Amino acid sequence: MTVFRATAARDGRFWSVTIHDLPENTAGFTQGRNWTEAEEMTRDAIAGLLDIPADSFDVLLTPEDEEAARAIAAAQQAREEAERAEAAKQRSLQEAALVLTGRGFTVRDAGRALGVSYQRISQLTRGSDQRAGEAA
Secondary structure, eight states, X not given: OEXXXXXXXXXXTEEEEEEOSOOTTOOEEEEESSHHHHXXXXXXXXXXXXXXXXXXXXXXXEESSHHHHHHHHHHHHHHXXXXXXHHHHHHHHHHHHXXXXXXXXXXXXXXXXXXXXXXXXXXXXXTHHHHHHHHO
C-alpha cells in the first residue's frame, strides 16, 4: 500500500500540515484542530488532489518538531518490541503447557509451575488432543 508522508507544525490553535510524496507540481497543505483531525484532513486532501479512494493509501503524519518526532518514533519502536516479546511469551507458554501436560502434569500443577491459572493451561492445551487424534 502506498504511504504518503506529511509533517505537522503547531500554528496557534491548529496543526498546519504539509503533505509530501505527491506528484511533481502538486502541493498539499491542510490543517486540523487536533492530531486526529489533522490526519483525517490530510487523508481527505490526498484523496481529493489525486482523485483516489481515501482508503487506498496510508498516511504517516509526523511532527515537524524533531524532538517530538524522535519521541514518537521511540515509543512506537518500544511498542512493537513489546508486541513481539508478548507473542514470543505466548508461544513459549503454550509449548511449555503442552510439554508439561504431556508429561503427566495436571493442569493445576502445570499452571502453578508456569505461574498462570489452571484455566489458562486448559486454554493453551485445548485442541491438542484433537490434533493428536487427527495425526494418528
